[in-house]
Amino acid sequence: MTGRLSVVGLGPGAAALTAPAATAALAQADDVVGYGPYVARVPEQPGQQRHASDNREELDRARLALGLAAAGRKVAVVSSGDAGVFAMASAVFEALDSGPPAWAALEIEVIPGISAIIAVAARLGAPLGNDFCVLSLSDNLKPWAVVERRLALAAEGGFVLAFYNPISRARPWQLGAAFDIVRQHRPPSTPVVFAAAVSRPDETILITDLGSADPAAADMRTLVLIGCEGTRLIPRADGPPWLYTARRVAPP
Amino acid sequence: MTGRLSVVGLGPGAAALTAPAATAALAQADDVVGYGPYVARVPEQPGQQRHASDNREELDRARLALGLAAAGRKVAVVSSGDAGVFAMASAVFEALDSGPPAWAALEIEVIPGISAIIAVAARLGAPLGNDFCVLSLSDNLKPWAVVERRLALAAEGGFVLAFYNPISRARPWQLGAAFDIVRQHRPPSTPVVFAAAVSRPDETILITDLGSADPAAADMRTLVLIGCEGTRLIPRADGPPWLYTARRVAPP
Numbered sequence: 001m002t003g004r005l006s007v008v009g010l011g012p013g014a015a016a017l018t019a020p021a022a023t024a025a026l027a028q029a030d031d032v033v034g035y036g037p038y039v040a041r042v043p044e045q046p047g048q049q050r051h052a053s054d055n056r057e058e059l060d061r062a063r064l065a066l067g068l069a070a071a072g073r074k075v076a077v078v079s080s081g082d083a084g085v086f087a088m089a090s091a092v093f094e095a096l097d098s099g100p101p102a103w104a105a106l107e108i109e110v111i112p113g114i115s116a117i118i119a120v121a122a123r124l125g126a127p128l129g130n131d132f133c134v135l136s137l138s139d140n141l142k143p144w145a146v147v148e149r150r151l152a153l154a155a156e157g158g159f160v161l162a163f164y165n166p167i168s169r170a171r172p173w174q175l176g177a178a179f180d181i182v183r184q185h186r187p188p189s190t191p192v193v194f195a196a197a198v199s200r201p202d203e204t205i206l207i208t209d210l211g212s213a214d215p216a217a218a219d220m221r222t223l224v225l226i227g228c229e230g231t232r233l234i235p236r237a238d239g240p241p242w243l244y245t246a247r248r249v250a251p252p
Numbered sequence: 253m254t255g256r257l258s259v260v261g262l263g264p265g266a267a268a269l270t271a272p273a274a275t276a277a278l279a280q281a282d283d284v285v286g287y288g289p290y291v292a293r294v295p296e297q298p299g300q301q302r303h304a305s306d307n308r309e310e311l312d313r314a315r316l317a318l319g320l321a322a323a324g325r326k327v328a329v330v331s332s333g334d335a336g337v338f339a340m341a342s343a344v345f346e347a348l349d350s351g352p353p354a355w356a357a358l359e360i361e362v363i364p365g366i367s368a369i370i371a372v373a374a375r376l377g378a379p380l381g382n383d384f385c386v387l388s389l390s391d392n393l394k395p396w397a398v399v400e401r402r403l404a405l406a407a408e409g410g411f412v413l414a415f416y417n418p419i420s421r422a423r424p425w426q427l428g429a430a431f432d433i434v435r436q437h438r439p440p441s442t443p444v445v446f447a448a449a450v451s452r453p454d455e456t457i458l459i460t461d462l463g464s465a466d467p468a469a470a471d472m473r474t475l476v477l478i479g480c481e482g483t484r485l486i487p488r489a490d491g492p493p494w495l496y497t498a499r500r501v502a503p504p
Contacts, residue, residue, distance in 0.1 A: 009374075012364075016273035019366060024268065058499075082366075084373045090381025093496035097486050105489055112264075112366045112374035114271060114334075121336045122261075122364035129342025130394075131402055133385040133411060142382075142501030146410070149504065150383055153409035157402045159385060234349050237357055244345035247310075249394030252401065 003069035005106055007089050009082040009113020010041055013200035017119065021111050029076035033065040034088065038078045056140070058091035066095055066103050082115035086136045086164040116223050117162045120195040123205065125242035127193070130230055130249065132160035137167070137174050144174070151178055155185035160231065160245055163224040167215060175215040175224065182226055186210055191227040191243055194218050207233075207240055255321035257358055259341050261334040261365020262293055265452035269371065273363050281328035285317040286340065290330045308392070310343035318347055318355050334367035338388045338416040368475045369414045372447040375457065377494035379445070382482055382501065384412035389419070389426050396426070403430055407437035412483065412497055415476040419467060427467040427476065434478055438462055443479040443495055446470050459485075459492055 006025040011017040026032065032042050036052040044050075053061050065077045079087035089110050096103050121128045133154040139147055154161055161182065166175040182190075188211025196219070197203045206217055210226065218224055230246035258277040263269040278284065284294050288304040296302075305313050317329045331339035341362050348355050373380045385406040391399055406413055413434065418427040434442075440463025448471070449455045458469055462478065470476055482498035 011271070014273070016276065017271050017364065019263070019269050019271060021266070021268035082370050082374070084370065084378050084380045086381075089374070089378035090496050090499050093378050093381075093486060093494055094498060096494070097484065097496070104487070108494075110374040110377065112269065112370045114364045114366055115370055118334050118336065118364045118367055118370070122259075122334070122341070122362040125362065126336050126341035126345050128336045128386075129338075129345075131385065131387040133383065133406070134380075135383040141499045143503045145504055146501050150409040150411065153405040154385070154411075157405035158398070159402065159406075232349065234345060235356070242345055242348070242360075244342050244349070246346060247342050247393045249398050251395045252397055 003072045003106060004074050005065055005069040005092070005108045006076045007083045007092050007108070007110040008076050008078050009084070009087070009111060009115070010038060010078055010080055011114045012081055012116055012119035012198050017114050017199055019111065019113060022113060025111055026076050028074055030073040031068050031075045032078060033061055033068070033075060034078035038080050042078060058088060059095055062088065062091040062095035063099065065092065066099060066106065069106050070103055080116070081119070082113040083110060084112070085115045085117070085134065116164070116198065119198045120193070120223050120225060123195070123198050124193060125234070126244040127225060127227060127231060128160055129245035129247055130160060130228065132162060134162045134164065136164045137178055138165040138171065139174065147174070148181060151181045155182045158228050160228045161226040165220065166218045166222055166224045168220045175218055179210065179213055179215065183210055186226070191231050191233060193225040193243065194222050195225065196222045205240060207243065255324045255358060256326045257317055257321040257344070257360045258328045259335045259344050259360070259362045260328050260330050261336070261339070261363060261367070262290060262330055262332055263366045264333055264368055264371035264450050269366050269451055271363065271365060274365060277363055278328050280326055282325040283320050283327045284330060285313055285320070285327060286330040290332050294330060310340060311347055314340065314343040314347035315351065317344065318351060318358065321358050322355055332368070333371070334365040335362060336364070337367045337369070337386065368416070368450065371450045372445070372475050372477060375447070375450050376445060377486070378496040379477060379479060379483055380412060381497035381499055382412060382480065384414060386414045386416065388416045389430055390417040390423065391426065399426070400433060403433045407434045410480050412480045413478040417472065418470045418474055418476045420472045427470055431462065431465055431467065435462055438478070443483050443485060445477040445495065446474050447477065448474045457492060459495065
């Protein structure tokens with residue numbers, strides 16, 4: 001009896017954007033472990049145990065999953081989007097690294113998914129058409145001074161910026177502070193997007209600009225994207241404009 | 253008779269990592285347009301026209317695809333990985349933006365895919381567990397001075413770094429120069445990965461460090477990943493070590 005741990009990215013929401021490898025791993029799992037709303041996205045199967053937990057319990061959840069696999073069970077740990085981008089994969093390897101030596105012999109696989117930033121970009125057009133940085137604005141595990149420093153350097157470098165975890169009840173002011181830092185390096189006309197639940201029925205997309213971007217438009221599920229000098233809008237007859245970033249960059 | 257243009261990311265290679273939405277769009281396409289090796293990955297269908305072209309002809313290819321769609325055909329433009337990350341999507345919108353006004357009325361959709369960086373990260377463990385930057389090292393469309401500046405800022409900021417287009421016959425020295433820039437900000441022990449063809453039969457993964465990273469280990473298909481201060485290795489009994497980046501960041 002050999003256990004196995006699959007760390008699975010479910011994709012952004014629509015079943016048509018979930019990789020067949022992920023669907024197969026979920027179908028074979030004895031146990032599905034994850035944050036409640038993500039576990040709820042996995043089709044129920046007879047005999048399959050579901051372990052839904054609260055947000056911000058990543059390390060406990062990872063240890064539970066590794067323990068179940070060590071006991072011989074086939075376990076799927078699920079994240080929305082891709083598990084490697086501000087989701088469960090790093091928590092699993094942190095738990096492995098600090099766990100009992102026996103866990104090192106476990107069969108583990110990480111099944112990639114379409115991450116939120118990739119899905120949002122596709123919905124908008126091609127805003128990631130040039131160099132980009134992806135940051136979490138959460139200062140639960142890193143000092144806010146580090147976030148500020150990274151924001152300033154990335155904004156100065158002309159990268160397209162994508163923010164995960166932009167805001168929460170416990171972190172109400174960080175997104176506004178982040179916009180202020182970026183405003184020191186980019187004009188008010190710079191496109192800004194608030195996107196949530198892309199490809200799901202409750203999808204919301206707001207395209208605005210840096211001058212008028214209001215942090216209140218975000219909640220904890222929102223991905224915030226800020227364009228760079230080469231990011232442009234193309235009007236569309238029926239719908240919001242396309243957004244893309246030119247591949248060409250002018251000399252400094 | 254209404255044409256349609258689908259810009260499709262095929263995923264990194266394995267069929268199990270191609271989104272069902274991509275597979276469906278390809279099955280419905282009258283025309284498949286793309287770089288030869290990517291068009292070759294699309295299952296052939298009776299009656300479907302295939303337009304395989306050489307590398308570095310993105311804008312011509314985008315115009316061909318838009319023209320076919322404007323003539324009423326269902327067209328799929330294909331990229332490996334995700335079309336929005338240093339691939340065809342931005343070329344399509346550049347062509348749209350500078351093309352005949354009639355193109356603005358075309359039905360266009362971008363179908364996201366699992367990008368190379370996401371697939372590579374999953375194969376390694378969780379190296380993107382903290383803030384990261386994705387850069388193209390190609391100076392075909394942006395001055396090398398811009399690449400240098402972005403590299404220095406991103407390295408200084410402690411981001412995990414991922415390089416697309418690290419090297420080619422026409423750009424033989426850029427990757428070495430990039431390593432030299434990063435070496436000014438990170439110790440020789442920093443993990444470096446060269447990954448190519450992930451999830452395909454010819455997959456190659458080389459895990460080394462910044463002190464000994466040799467640009468000759470890369471070719472134009474290679475994705476290069478450089479860890480940050482929090483990137484760690486976990487030895488595995490049977491196979492290369494796991495690589496992950498801790499979520500926690502120490503105060504500066």
